[in-house]
Amino acid sequence: MANLKEFKREQILNQGIQLMMMHGYHGTGVKLLLDTVNVPKGSFYSYFESKENFTAEAITHYIEPFITRLQSYLNNSELDGLAAIKTYFESLTQELENSDFKGGCLLGDLMGEIGGVSDVCRQALKTAINQYCTLLEQGLLSAQQQGIVRTDISPATMARLLFDAWQGALLHMKIEQSIIPLQRFTAELLDNYITN
Amino acid sequence: MANLKEFKREQILNQGIQLMMMHGYHGTGVKLLLDTVNVPKGSFYSYFESKENFTAEAITHYIEPFITRLQSYLNNSELDGLAAIKTYFESLTQELENSDFKGGCLLGDLMGEIGGVSDVCRQALKTAINQYCTLLEQGLLSAQQQGIVRTDISPATMARLLFDAWQGALLHMKIEQSIIPLQRFTAELLDNYITN
């Protein structure tokens, strides 16, 4: 019973993520979202406190698989720190190409649309980004110790720079409908800039 | 007479830009926008064909002063190509700090929200970005010829990379409410990466 509810809850989150990646926060209506997962409109507020809170949860929910995925690459002992990061981003690039550049990144989209307005969502974004960057940091630190990545810049700084540049590349991808911005990110920053 | 209409038109565009930077495309209502500039609702469609078309024009209108501004830095003979670009970005950083990180960049926000949905706006964004990057390119080429910027990467590639990274940094700025991401952009990419 409680499991079914939890399942439905996750369904709403997943569907919300998909819709918001396409149409943004204000462009995604609660009613429409609920219809697609067969949940009555009146039930929404038994799952979530408000649309804003729902979105904050969606952000957290969205980043999870990316964290897991990056982590699994980093834990792969066959890959050094840099190779893990590079493989990770290349797999994302491949996926985006396969899905015809639909969506991009929920974080980037929401940062632009409501990051400056909704405190709740900004906090969720901040936490998500920090988790993500901390993971990148670990990989970069390993790569530094392995002598692959330059040591004159801190992993923390590099991780944030990479994150930002990747977000920008995703936006550019949407506009050009091409993975070239993503490939440029890999070639210039991963292969060139941070490498020893 | 026709001048007054042109003036009003520009007022709507400017106000629309401000509102959209804060609340995005779907978060900005036509009626509310018009009220703030004392234009009757019914008149909107004598100025613009639709909200979508209006937004495309706003994009073009938005980028203009940035183009002019960057151009003036590039034309300043006291500054080499790189110094011009750096000064330009630093002046933007200063401005954003003074305005408490309100808004950020309309291009970035709209790329995320409607770049993948509205063809009209995507085209406007594409053109705007290309103009902007072409200008950056010129500065980078000069700097290359002056021996300040590395020559193993094409100006075109560097310009796009810088643009994307800057957009990402602006998003991050919004979330952190801090100019640190912008300073990181300058320090790591302008001062370090592209420099000889």
Next chain:
DNA sequence: CTTTTAAAAGCGACCGGTCGTCTTTTATTC
């Protein structure tokens, strides 16, 4: 130079719908 008339522009009420939220009713469980 008036006066009359036609065309254009300006404008607010209003269209059908949808928004996020909340209250009320219905169904379920103990």
Next chain:
DNA sequence: GAATAAAAGACGACCGGTCGCTTTTAAAAG
């Protein structure tokens, strides 16, 4: 039969867009 949870539907506000009335402007006629 009381307590709890779920769903229905209503709420006022607002959405982008349109329609036709009113005012203004310009041209034509006297």
